[in-house]
Amino acid sequence: MKKKLNCVVLIDDDYPTNCFNEMVIEDENITEKIQILQSGREALDYLTNQGKFSQNGLIYPKPELIFLDINMPAMNGWEFIEEYNKLPDEQKGKIVVVMLTASPNPDDLKKAESIPQVSGFLNKPLTPAMVHDILKEHFADYV
């Protein structure tokens, strides 16, 4: 039997979207843990064990897979990536996937392609097939 991922992170300011994505991933049974984060700031705190995650000590969560929404208040997805890139390697996750709205702005597509830290981009809503494609591409020996 192949192994499961340890942790998948969902970053989106919209609570129903997070719940929807959580359900899709849960149903595929590919990960031990799904962490929902409602803003870029909260996500940075989670990755670095700061703020309300400071009790997590020195072992960083290092999620294997991060789903990132672009259109968020205060710190949008692009601004999150900028901050994320400044993190030391031991705090970074493995794969970042950018989630775009159903009819993506071509500029957003281009931007997603031009940032090396972005492993891919998907159009909302997330589907089981998308989850499996990501696993196949980036985590061949898992699940």
Added chain:
Amino acid sequence: MLTNAAFLSEFFDNAPLVFTCFDEKLCITNANKAGLAIIKAASKEAVIGKHIEEISPGIRETGRLEIYDNVLKTGKPVHLRSIVTVPALGSKHMGAFVFRIESGIAIIALDVSEWVEEEKKIIRQLEQKNKELEQYAYVASHDLQEPLETISSFVGLMNIKYQDQLDDRGKKYLGFIVQATLRMKRLVTELLEYSRVGKKENFATINLNELLQSVVTDLKDLIEKNNARIEYSKLPALSANETELKQLFQNLISNAIKFRKKDTSPLIVISSEKKESCWQFELKDNGIGIDKKFHERIFTIFQRLHNRSEYEGTGIGLALCKKIVEIHGGNIWVESEAGNGSTFYFTIKS
């Protein structure tokens, strides 16, 4: 090789620009070929010594005489653009420089009619494009309302009549749909409001003290619920669109209450100050404040700084305020730092 004087004289005469000179009484002392053509004079000799009003009848009514007098008195050159009716050429747009010379004034003028036409064409195109855009936003948000009403009413029915028949997941899904439908309704309504602003230019003299009183009455529930205090001294009366100005104050005041500090009762102080060509208003609150890096972003449509779980909102409110203020020939900006209250400023042309 021509002498300097002969060269200048030839240059003066043949330049395709209107050159004319007048003495201190505004009688013509010199004109080049283009200048003579524009006043339809057969020769220099035929016009020299004539007063400017004799050469250009009706010039007094255009206000240009006063400008020339001013150049004579102050010695300060002016650049002007005026429509000159020339019997020979019809109505022409002329761009001109008028400047002081020892014997009086000199005028250099150029026919800019073509440029003006070009400009007019571009302005017309811009106006057309703007109108299309406004119409588009209006129609889009208006037409979205109908299917949205259908979704909203049937989801409401499901929520009331069939909730018992759903399991927990089903109830949760339905809850999301209800919430999202409400949000979309609010978005569409506010988008409609946004696209409507500036459509009617009915400006009237408005007593701001009365206007603010009615805003406070409208917001009574919100004010009482938050134990908020709104203070304002004597405000001016000014010419504006009443509905829009009311909306502006309403948005700014309800924002100040919405973004209050949890443990401090909101206090909003409104004051005004007369500036050179406008009234400047100030709304100072004791709320949560805004980090400097967001001071411009908050006025962009759909830009929000908080999660909906913290503060409800569509991100249209301040963009609407900006649009209203700009229609009234003014500006809007904020001075604030995180944690220390905000002061919103806006100006209205007087």
